[in-house]
Amino acid sequence: MQATQKQTDFIRKLLADREGQEVEAIRTLLNAERSSKGFISKAMASAAIKGLLQIAPKAKPSAALNIADGYYVRQEGADSVVYVVVTSKNDRQYGKRLVYTQGGQARWEYARGAVYGLTDLQPLTREEASRLGHLHGICVICARQLTDPESVKNGIGPVCVKKLPDGTSKVIRGGKATTVSVPRPKKPTTKKVVPSPRSPVKPDPNPPRRKGDMRGL
């Protein structure tokens, strides 16, 4: 049985609002059925709708980010990931993420919607930029390898360092440099070493078994 107009309209809307591999897989299935049968079946349409509804719609590009343009850092697992938030010429904010690639390289990757909904972005401090520069040998602002001895020592290039805050940050906004005030974090997050309460300083190699502990059984 052929899918109803209502179903196909709904599928079209769901497809437009979503993206990613799973969405493309569903689109491929729908197209395959359409080209073999000449139409999309009701069963296929239902399955597609069910599948698409499980995928989160992409963030609306018109949604305003609640943060100023500038460089940020976010703790992702063990890594500090650097983000930059910029405003395009048509006044839309978007984010890019610094990705380290093989062979000691890095590049800024446009991450669609990457910064939407992120509430844990911390302004990138000079200190953190230097730390990451020393760690990877790459300037976190221009993503180039640090080669100049002075830059290697500082962990950041001489021009790039000016883009980082000392209370203010010069960032490119709509093609023009403006000064955007970026709040300073109270403390550099990198220095914070919080010992896990579950790992004592000297772990007991034979900890006493707790009730329900199945080890060695």
Ligand SMILES: [Zn+2]
């Ligand atoms: Zn640089």
